[in-house]
Amino acid sequence: MFSGIKYWLRYSPNKFGCQLLACFSTKITLKSNLTKTEYTRGTHPHACGQPTSTTHPHLIKRGEVLPGISLQELKRRRSKLVECVTLMANTKNIHRQQIVVIPSSIKVYMSDKIPYVFRQNTDFLYFSGCQEPDSILVLTYKEDKSSYTLFVRARDEHSELWDGPRTGVEMATEVFGTDYSLPVTEFEQFLAALIQEDKGSIIWYDHADVVQPILHKKLCRLIKLTDNQIFASPKILFHQIRLIKSACEIDLMRDSCRIASDAIVKTIQSSKPGISEHQLFTTVDYECRMHGAEYLAYPPVVAAxxxxxxxxxxxxxxxxxxxxxxxxxxxxxxxxxxSDITRTWPISGKFTPEQKVLYEIVLDVQKNLIKSLKEMPSLDNAFRHMCFLLGERLQDINVIPKNIEESKLLATAYAYCPHHVSHYLGMDVHDTGKISRSIRIQPGMIITMEPGVYINPKTPYAPSHFHGLGIRIEDDILITENGPEILTKNCPKEIAEIEALAS
Incomplete structure (x- = not known):
């Protein structure tokens, strides 16, 4: 590796940095100049590594890079990241070069040459729009000048025979709208050159959640060339930007919630005693895929x-x-x-008295919590509110003693629902995980609301006739200035509706 660095460092430092990229590689520059002629999507409709409006007009509209996501949307996201990095640097009075490194996911194999289904690193996908593995997006910023460089795999006839086309360096800037594109094999030399130009460079890289192990090792060696010798984590910046959904993201979330809602309705209708949990799993999976979803968002719980x-x-x-x-x-x-939905229903089509009373409590608590979202509480406050409401309602039916001290009521209620009542939702199921649940919600956020009751012989005070019952109701909620919008409203949850479907 270091012999390669020495090669690139022969050049005077003033040739490097943002301005270097335009003439970084004669070979690449010559090819890039052909982008609008020889390598356009129109003349080579199968030359790109992911769907385009030419190859997949049923998925991608003209001007879009991903379904529902335009090139302009991606550029707005990148501009927002530049603003955040600028603000951070100015706040700390840092005038050094800022380098943000965002790696893509890599292929993971279940056995020799047999890969798992590929899922892109969502931070990388959010800012790049690129669905290909083994790629890297780099933001360089210094003295109010910024540029984005996308490193991608070079075209390779043999690999493309087996795994399908790659976008390649020649088309990447056109397809993804970055300032520059380079082969991923030249990343080390590129970064070493930037560091040589400014050894005080701040390198923003998520070193805690490693998605490319080989790249991670290279970066750990390269960071030692800087004066800081430590990474700054950009994760909180990424998630702050991702937390508030744009209009096109909200449209995609509405579709995801609608598809999942309809699939669960069909699954409830198809259920009957004697069927297996696995069969219900396959039903909801089938219905989601048949209506446009790529796959389930997570391994589903189908618990009888x-x-x-x-x-x-x-x-x-x-x-x-x-x-x-x-x-x-x-x-x-x-x-x-x-999307992320939970429904509970009686397989025989009718709730028993014990099932019904617990279900009514969970449903009433959920409705109360959703209504309270108009006041813009934090998710943690919503959780405390749930414990209080649940505790009171369980006291009403003598599941929790009425004479219990008020100071112990919340803790006792938590024993009946030992999980948080809400999380952020978006590209990931537990979206923007670096954002605290202690902040107040804002318009544009999408969250879940999912109270539950779970009673087993070890649950304190629980009467034996309730043992073995577990109930949860979960909806996906868009926060708006006019109050909460239930994105999963197409999935019934009233007792009469549930019994009608299950019958």
């Missing part, structure tokens, strides 16, 4: 009877007996955006 007391039950291999409740937690990923 006592299995619902296991919060993340995903074995889904039990036969559902007459009289059981079924708890299904499922959602789909539609063009990169995830």
């Amino acid at each position: 009877g006592r299995n619902a007391n296991i919060i993340h039950y995903i074995n889904n291999n039990q036969i559902i007996q007459s009289g059981d409740l079924v708890l299904m937690d499922a959602g789909c990923e539609y063009h990169g955006y995830s």
Whole structure:
């Protein structure tokens, strides 16, 4: 590696940095000049590594890079990242060069040459629009000048025979709208040259959640060439930008929620005693895919009877007996955006008295919490509110003693619902994980609301006739200035509606 760096450092430093990129490689520059003639999508409709408006007009409209996401949308996101980096540098009075490195995912193999389904690193996809593995997006910023460079795999006839076309360096700037594109093999020399120009460079890179192990090792060596010798994590900046959804993102989320809602309705209708949890899994998966989703957003929970007391039950291999409740937690990923819904229903079509009273409590608590979102609480405050409401309602039916001290009520209610009531939602199911749940919600955020009750023999105070019951109701909520909008409203949850579907 270091012999390569020495080669690039023969040149005087003033040839490097942002201005270097225009003449970084004679070979690449010559090819790039052909972008609008020889390498246009129109003349070579199959030359790109992902769908385009030419190759997949049913998915991509003219002007879009991803379904529903235009090139202008991507450029707005990148501009926002530049603004955040600028603000951070100015706040700390840092006048050094800022380098933000965002790697793509890599292919992961289940066995020799047999890959798992590829899913792109969402931070990389959000800013680049590129769905290809083994790529890197780099933002360089200094003295109010910024540029984006996308490193991609070079075209390779043999590899493309087996794995399909690649976009290649020649087309990348046109397709993804970056300032420059280079072969991923030249990343080390590129970064070393920037560091040589300014050894005080701040390198923003998420070194905690490694998505490209080989790249990570290279960066750990290169950081030692800087004066700082430590990475700055950009994750919080990425997630602050991603937290508030744009209009086109909201449209995609509406579609994802609609598809998943309709799929769960069909699944409830098809359920009956004697069917297996696995069969319901396959039904919801089939219905989501048949209506446009690429795949499920996560391994679904299909928990019958006592299995619902296991919060993340995903074995889904039990036969559902007459009289059981079924708890299904499922959602789909539609063009990169995830839905997350939970519904609970009686497999026999009718709630028992014990099931019904608990279901009514969970539903009432959820409705109350959704209504309270108009006041823009934090998610943590919503959780505390849930524990209080749930505790009071469980006292009403003597599941929790009425004489329990008020100071202990919240903790006791938490024993009945041992998970948070809400999380952010978007490209990832647990979206923007670096954003605290203690901040107040804002218009443009999308969150879940998912209270539940789970009762087993170890649950304190619980009467035995409630043992084995697990109920959760979850909806996806868009926060607006006019109040919450339930994106999953097409998925019924009233008792009469649920019983009608299950019958």
